[in-house]
Amino acid sequence: MKKDEVRVYGPATVSNVGPGFDLLGFALEEPGDEMIIRRNGSRSLRLVDESGCSLPLDPGINVAAIAATAILSELGIREGFDMIFTRKITPGSGVGSSAASCVAAVVGINEVLGNPFETEALIPYAMEGEKMASGATHADNIAPALLGGMTLIRSYDPLDIKHIPYPSDLWCAIVHPALEIRTLESRKQIPRQVTLKHALQQCGNLAGLVAGLATADYSLISRSICDVLAEPYRTHQLPDYQLLKEAALNSGSLGTGLSGSGPAVFSLCRGEEMAKMVGKVMKKHFTDRETGAVVYVSRISQAGCRIL
């Protein structure tokens, strides 16, 4: 059934989960993006920012508009839409702000058009927007933002996504310090050649993490959250990152790592209370260093992007 207007929610996500650089991500219950998609009777996209985030309103550089354009082009639709951003995850935070927008855009357009696409088939269009944000067509924010849960990108070519089972009391604490790291530049710092030893360490840890999640082996989850390929090249901008990790682990985090390319840092925790405690400890790390920080505490969300 076609519609004139929908309101969509796209959740924040953590990507690059530990050893899952470019491959593993999960959805959060909060924060998230909200967007209204409305037919406007014209032939063009019109962007309206009611989020207070100073979003770019030129459809050629707004990631959500790029994603929307990709799906409209594919369908050969020349109709125009208003895209009204009513709530927005802080851009550049590391919790998948661009993926939330891209996913909300394609789900909203698809819904207005009567769902010509299956949900999973929307991923490539959402990735078109994400590509502009990160300089690479990675999907480990897009997939969980769209589908919910914990998702593994088994392969990019062809795109192959698997929901990984995880224990129901797995929670996440995220601290977002008031620091800016550009995904595009951050990605360039990762070497294109790696040692076989590091490659095998990453393989072992990612497989261990997936096995730990699937069998609710918390100790294995904890031992597996270690990234030797990307994190070492990305944390120098965070003050005393190793101390932050130690503080989180000592206060009960199962594992701590960069969320996406940072500056947000996630800690997986067993249960809400533990996650709240770890969140406080991580926030204190930054406030002690005169850097403001926001904390989110959320269960891993089964639900992905959805019509409200």
Place this chain on the structure above:
Amino acid sequence: MKKDEVRVYGPATVSNVGPGFDLLGFALEEPGDEMIIRRNGSRSLRLVDESGCSLPLDPGINVAAIAATAILSELGIREGFDMIFTRKITPGSGVGSSAASCVAAVVGINEVLGNPFETEALIPYAMEGEKMASGATHADNIAPALLGGMTLIRSYDPLDIKHIPYPSDLWCAIVHPALEIRTLESRKQIPRQVTLKHALQQCGNLAGLVAGLATADYSLISRSICDVLAEPYRTHQLPDYQLLKEAALNSGSLGTGLSGSGPAVFSLCRGEEMAKMVGKVMKKHFTDRETGAVVYVSRISQAGCRIL
């Protein structure tokens, strides 16, 4: 309880399972090694070959004796033992002949001595023997030969092993062609530097394989059995390897790859009938090329090394 003599069975194993180079292995019900370990009242190891395999009987170069010596040295025991090899997997086949011997040796010695070690703690001693066979201290034959099942080496330093759940109707067909590949030389051909892209492909496939096994997702298991790091450098000695793979996959194999460093080739299959059929097809590939071949068909074995 100490004993004077034990008879031990060490099963064959498949290592380097698909994308699990150095990390993933599983045990077979058959073939296997049998060995008698007997106190001999002297102060030295005496090796007796009743297997017909022309095994080296100098304890300094026999892998099982090296493993036995490692555990005896650790315990400071100067007592002598006879090691009588009564049944032996063909050495150099690629189904963990040396691992079966090493594991049987350490389990046998441990049993005779009244089990001073927990089973998993025997791994480093068994690896000492394996090191001589392959030139590297890899454990993906040793771990399943000792513990049974499907084992992931999450990490080598520290050694960290996880049993991966797998569907109960997972069977394996293995073809062992009459070709010789030396593990030591085979290993040297693998580049020490890899591209980040290949490293991530391997990570995705191994994590996908583990997720597929743990959730009985046969299609995912099938899509994940792909090794971009080791296999491309190891198959040139096998005639028409790509045709062999295609023939196996076309006849119902979930995934086909080198067993260890070859020349044996494994195919994972759903059910015994399918495994038997695939085994026949793989054997025919070699006999059509005037190369003799032996086929084994076995369930993935829950049981590892055991006292008979």
